[in-house]
Amino acid sequence: xxxxxxxxxxxxxxxxxxxxxxxxxxxxNLIEGENQCILxxxxxxxxxxxxxxxxxxxVERVTKVQQPFKLANRLFHPGNTEIKVRDRVIGGDKxxxxxxxxxxxxxxxxxxIAKTVKESGASFLRGGAFKPRTSPYSFQxxxxxxxxxxxxxxxxxxxxxxxxxxxxxxxxxxxxxxDVIQVGARNMQNFDLLKxxxxxxxxxxxxxxxxxxxxxxxxxxxxxMAGGNENVILCERGIRTFExxxxxxxxxxxxxxxxxxxxxxIVVDPSHSAGMWWMVEPLAKAALAxxxxxLIIEVHNDPANARCDGQQSIKPERFKELMEGLSEIAKxxxxxx
Ligand code: PEP
Ligand code: MN
Numbered sequence: 223x224x225x226x227x228x229x230x231x232x233x234x235x236x237x238x239x240x241x242x243x244x245x246x247x248x249x250x251n252l253i254e255g256e257n258q259c260i261l262x263x264x265x266x267x268x269x270x271x272x273x274x275x276x277x278x279x280x281v282e283r284v285t286k287v288q289q290p291f292k293l294a295n296r297l298f299h300p301g302n303t304e305i306k307v308r309d310r311v312i313g314g315d316k317x318x319x320x321x322x323x324x325x326x327x328x329x330x331x332x333x334x335i336a337k338t339v340k341e342s343g344a345s346f347l348r349g350g351a352f353k354p355r356t357s358p359y360s361f362q363x364x365x366x367x368x369x370x371x372x373x374x375x376x377x378x379x380x381x382x383x384x385x386x387x388x389x390x391x392x393x394x395x396x397x398x399x400x401d402v403i404q405v406g407a408r409n410m411q412n413f414d415l416l417k418x419x420x421x422x423x424x425x426x427x428x429x430x431x432x433x434x435x436x437x438x439x440x441x442x443x444x445x446x447m448a449g450g451n452e453n454v455i456l457c458e459r460g461i462r463t464f465e466x467x468x469x470x471x472x473x474x475x476x477x478x479x480x481x482x483x484x485x486x487x488i489v490v491d492p493s494h495s496a497g498m499w500w501m502v503e504p505l506a507k508a509a510l511a512x513x514x515x516x517l518i519i520e521v522h523n524d525p526a527n528a529r530c531d532g533q534q535s536i537k538p539e540r541f542k543e544l545m546e547g548l549s550e551i552a553k554x555x556x557x558x559x
Pocket of ligand 2: 324325494520530531
């Protein structure tokens with residue numbers, strides 16, 4: 223961290239700021255120019271609050287040099303993190319494909335979709351039991367019954383299940399029943415939920431918030447990791463931009479950026495990204511080409527009558543074709559599906 227003092231800062235003011243920083247356990251290098259003084263801070267700056275330093279009238283600007291995240295930082299963990307989920311690994315040479323409906327609707331629906339996506343090579347079954355809907359009048363998910371149906375589908379197919387948690391009250395049930403706990407975009411900064419999930423050891427799929435920066439996403443992962451749960455998988459699912467043609471804008475540049483900043487695996491959700499079924503294939507392919515470790519794709523056997531997100535769900539036949547195309551791209555990337 224670097225503190226740039228104002229040109230008119232007095233010697234006394236400069237020394238006061240220096241002493242305050244030193245009191246937090248950091249060393250301060252005073253660089254005195256002809257008109258301006260700069261304080262170079264060395265050591266663990268996590269305890270320092272840049273906004274608080276900036277609040278001093280004698281301070282012109284505070285600039286961070288280091289990233290504010292430690293546990294998720296590639297600097298301190300150069301190798302890629304691989305997360306074990308049952309007999310599968312996310313973040314290694316094998317691309318993780320999570321597929322299934324937006325929401326669990328019935329036993330027949332989830333079993334049929336689970337079987338077909340498995341036949342096409344999916345490695346995880348996704349499906350929401352607790353749904354975060356924009357309108358309180360929309361279908362909210364089958365809730366506990368939905369979880370039971372997911373467990374049944376896992377029993378029938380062997381596919382580990384990925385499903386979204388909405389409330390800290392459900393953590394014990396999810397830890398017991400679920401293989402990967404999804405934190406949805408709307409809850410990315412539900413810090414209480416993140417802290418509680420940090421106490422578990424269940425892998426967490428953390429989706430990027432609708433308007434969250436890459437740094438904010440990684441800081442949310444840091445919350446979970448700071449509690450002791452290092453099994454975090456990040457997910458780029460499109461962000462809000464000025465564009466209205468698509469539901470969201472898939473930020474493909476986030477994948478190489480996150481790979482550079484963090485050792486955590488990252489998957490892409492091409493369904494929520496654009497919100498249109500016919501864009502799922504090109505976006506999924508693009509995601510693998512930029513280095514994603516996996517994909518989470520909405521697949522529905524009857525999209526026209528889906529209770530949630532039918533417009534962005536692909537049919538099982540199309541998913542099968544997509545998987546063939548993805549295998550080719552995975553090979554180019556020296557990975558497999
Ligand atoms: C979902 O996966 O169905 C979902 C609600 O995703 P997001 O949180 O990214 O909107
Ligand atoms: Mn959905």
